[in-house]
Amino acid sequence: MARTTLSARAVLVTGVVVALAAGATGCxxxxxxxxxxxxxxxxxxxxxxxxxxxxxxxxxxxxxxxxxxxxxxxxxxxxxxxxxxxxxxxxxxxxxxxxxxxxxxxxxxxxxxxxxxxxxxxxxxxxxxxxxSVRAQGFRDALSVRTQDGSVHVTDSSGPLELRSDDGSVRAEVSSRTVRAHTQDGSVRLTLDAVPDRVESVSDDGSVTIALPRATYRVTTRTDDGGVDVSVPRDESSAHVVNARTADGKVTVRNAN
Known part of the structure; x- marks a missing residue:
């Protein structure tokens, strides 16, 4: 009889906890x-x-x-x-x-x-x-962002950028001359308003899209599983260097609209 009572109490307590958890999740x-x-x-x-x-x-x-x-x-x-x-x-x-x-x-x-x-x-x-998540705007000086779990989004900035997310997308609409962006799980999307000196963009699992002002670029791309679309003018001697890589996803380097 004691065993039955103990078991019933355990079930009751478990039920209450589950109900509380469900209520908290719902709110x-x-x-x-x-x-x-x-x-x-x-x-x-x-x-x-x-x-x-x-x-x-x-x-x-x-x-x-x-x-x-x-x-x-x-x-x-x-x-x-x-x-x-x-x-x-x-x-x-x-x-x-x-x-x-x-x-x-x-x-x-x-x-x-x-x-x-x-x-x-x-x-x-x-x-x-x-x-x-991390959002930033208005930077003329160096900005470095790293988040282990969350997206990164930078706008209206012209200073050097180093952006990294271990789990989340990375986006930037900026005029920075130097941009380094890396995500382990998520897409990278960069739109630059000024001709950059160097752009490095890496995704371990996700697409990479870079939109650039009209100029001639030295472009290096790589994808282990996905297509590559480069439509900007290319010149191996250009001082404007773009490196775009992904292990799984499409790489796109194009002119900004």
Whole structure:
């Protein structure tokens, strides 16, 4: 009789947990639902900002109107943990390294965060994200972005770019003279408004598309499984170098419309 009671309790507890999990999944926390975001300014002493983020979508903006020597951050977030510790967000700055964290763990946990970081022009930025998409715009100085799980999208920038996603697409609509883009799982799509000096684009699993201004280029392409379409004028002695490779997908190098 005791065994039957114990078994029934186990089934009941399991059922409750499953129901809670289903409820949490059905609702889905979204940072967009935060109507009262937090704001904070951090002092920047040098000319390079490093952003270390985990479990948050990032928007990074270089602005002429931003205060010199100051990084302005806005944070939106929502979260709940039914069985586990209360979720927590934090932001700290030390030695020009901005650390953004969302702690959300438990048997039934549902959290979402988004940060907008505004930096003054003239500041180079290095971004490392463990989990979350990264969007950036307005950079005239060097920008380096790496995310382990999330897409990367850069617009309205002219500084050197180094963009990498271990799992996600990489996109850029820029006038940068040097662009390096790499994704292990996802497509790469680059549209350049100025004739570049060097473009390197690699996808381990996904298509690669590069749209270029009219000029003559030294183009190298490779795909292990997919087609190649190069329609820009080619010259092996050109100073404008384009390298496009993918292990699985089509490679396209064409003139921008």
């Amino acid at each position: 889905g926390a979204s940072a967009a639902d935060d109507d009262h975001p937090d704001h904070r300014s951090f002092a920047l002493t040098g000319r390079t900002l490093t952003i270390d983020s985990d479990d948050s979508a990032l928007e990074i903006v270089a602005s002429d109107t931003a205060n010199s020597g100051t990084v302005d951050v806005t944070r939106w977030w929502q979260g709940s943990v039914t069985i586990g510790k209360k979720p927590k967000v934090s932001w700290t700055m030390k030695d020009d390294r901005l650390v953004l964290r969302l702690r959300c763990s438990g048997l039934v946990a549902d959290c979402s965060a988004r940060h907008r970081v505004v930096v003054p022009r003239g500041v180079a930025v290095k971004v490392g994200s463990d989990d979350g």
